[in-house]
Amino acid sequence: GAGVSQxxxxxxxxxxxxxxxxxxxxxxxxxxxWYRQSLGQGLEFLIYFQGNSAPDKSGLPSDRFSAERTGGxxxxxxxxxxxxxxxxxxxxxxxxxxxISNYGYTFGSGTRLTxx
Amino acid sequence: AQSVTQLxxxxxxxxxxxxxxxxxxxxxxSVYLFWYVQYPNQGLQLLLKYxxxxxxxxxxxGFEAEFNKSQTSFHLRKPSVHISDTAEYFxxxxxxxxxxxxxxxxxxxxxxx
Numbered sequence: 001g002a003g004v005s006q007x008x009x010x011x012x013x014x015x016x017x018x019x020x021x022x023x024x025x026x027x028x029x030x031x032x033x034w035y036r037q038s039l040g041q042g043l044e045f046l047i048y049f050q051g052n053s054a055p056d057k058s059g060l061p062s063d064r065f066s067a068e069r070t071g072g073x074x075x076x077x078x079x080x081x082x083x084x085x086x087x088x089x090x091x092x093x094x095x096x097x098x099x100i101s102n103y104g105y106t107f108g109s110g111t112r113l114t115x116x
Numbered sequence: 117a118q119s120v121t122q123l124x125x126x127x128x129x130x131x132x133x134x135x136x137x138x139x140x141x142x143x144x145x146s147v148y149l150f151w152y153v154q155y156p157n158q159g160l161q162l163l164l165k166y167x168x169x170x171x172x173x174x175x176x177x178g179f180e181a182e183f184n185k186s187q188t189s190f191h192l193r194k195p196s197v198h199i200s201d202t203a204e205y206f207x208x209x210x211x212x213x214x215x216x217x218x219x220x221x222x223x224x225x226x227x228x229x
Binding site: 004006033040041043048104105 | 125
């Protein structure tokens, strides 16, 4: 596609429910990244994919968080048993290759997650 | 570990006035530096980047930034702002050869009429 697409744009869920956030990167971009943006804080790295594998999951806050990528394209971030502190904007970004990611990511518009 | 500091959380400025948004990073042998802008309810858009070469970098929308290695700074400037520049601005750094960007906490620029 022309840009990085994320869905849903907004999600309100009850505490304890599971949620899935989707990211559709730019076609041909092999590297994909998930960041979390909490109110008043910067962007927090969660995970990055090179193709379908995730060499670095170090930013995932707990084992309630998981992510996968299939076909070297779409990625899903899953949060199980959501907690109120999970409320944030989840941003996805992609780039052609991790080796040239220094040229800048392309970000999606994000999913605003609210846990009530 | 690399870190980025944006000391100003909010910067109000009148339209057509100049503005400087400050960014400092922790020292490293070689870094790449970026400024991103985020308009309300949108994702982040790359404004400009420093990889190597000239320390004065020009970006989109009339913004520029200067890399200062001795002061480990990468301040963003615009000589004359418009109402449409109202947004949040993020500074980011990556150690050369790595994929992970470290972002600052952002500076909210509010341009007043």
